[in-house]
Amino acid sequence: MKFAVLVFPGSNCDIDMLKAVEDVVQQPVDYVWYTSTDLSEYDAILVPGGFSYGDYLRCGAMAQLAPVMQEVRKAAEAGKFVLGVCNGFQILTEAGLLPGALIRNDSLKFRCHQVGLRVENAGTAFTNDYEQGEVVTIPIAHGEGNFFCDEETLASLNKNNQIVFRYAGDNPNGSLDNIAGICNEKGNVVGMMPHPERAVSELLGSADGARMFTSVLNAWRERNGAASIR
Incomplete structure (x- = not known):
């Protein structure tokens, strides 16, 4: 299996993501620059966290216009596996690959600490190694992780089992319905605010992210x- 880790101007979790692939599943993985126009050789595309384009306009709003994102759309439509974490989640929503939007934390503060997550959908490509309803520990690091959507979209997310993770216990950002991560209807595209690539070893405080x-x-x-x- 071959992984691509996208790199935008301002990405800062790309190294963490690449090392997680190398350390956990030991599969081929490449950095892929935002100007790339061909992702055909990759089976999974990882969109990492950071501050792409300095978060100007809105988080992810400029990155979603980068040439590589057209290839990400094609890959997602073809059923390839796509994961967006933190800024990557923001980019996927801006690109229309996932519904909703990420807005400012209700505290208006940057939050960086471990959180509890309940696995709401253990049937996606990125969560099949978890148990349904399991609570795991994965860190967050964001200032705009407050998931928001309209009532119709929320009803659709619940109906189609697209809510992948909810915050268990404290909601760190005011996210609607405690949502921490969602997927598309096919389950091959997942976006989440917490950082599984920072939770792949007990030395980091948790190894719960490794199962992603x-x-x-x-x-x-x-x-x-x-x-x-398995």
């Missing part, structure tokens, strides 16, 4: 008729 990476490798292996790593 083993999950997608399992999904790819099952799709291609290979043995999973």
Whole structure:
């Protein structure tokens, strides 16, 4: 399985994401610059956190216009696996690959600490190695992680089982319905504010994020008729 980690001007979690792939699933992984116009060789595309284009206009608003994002749209439509974390989640919503928007934390403060997450959908490409309803610990680091959408969209997310993670216990940003992560209807595109790539070893305070990476490798292996790593 081959992974791409996108790099935009202002990305700062790209190294963490690449190292997580190398350390957890030990699969080929490349940095892919935002000007790239070909992602055909990759099976999974990871959109990392950071401050793409300095978060000017809105978080992710400029990054979603980068040439590589047209290729991300094609990959998502083709059923390839796409994960957006923090700023990556913001980019995916701005690009229309996921519904809703991420707005300022209700505290108007940057929040950076561990949070509890409840797994609401263990059937996506990135969560199949978790148990339904399991509570895991993964850190956040954001100032604009407050998920918002209209009532119709929220009803659709609930109906289609597109809410992947909810904050368990304290809601750190005022996110609607405690939403921390969502997916598209097919479950191959996932966006979340917490950083699983920063929770792949107990030395980092938690290893709960590692299963995001083993999950997608399992999904790819099952799709291609290979043995999973469960």
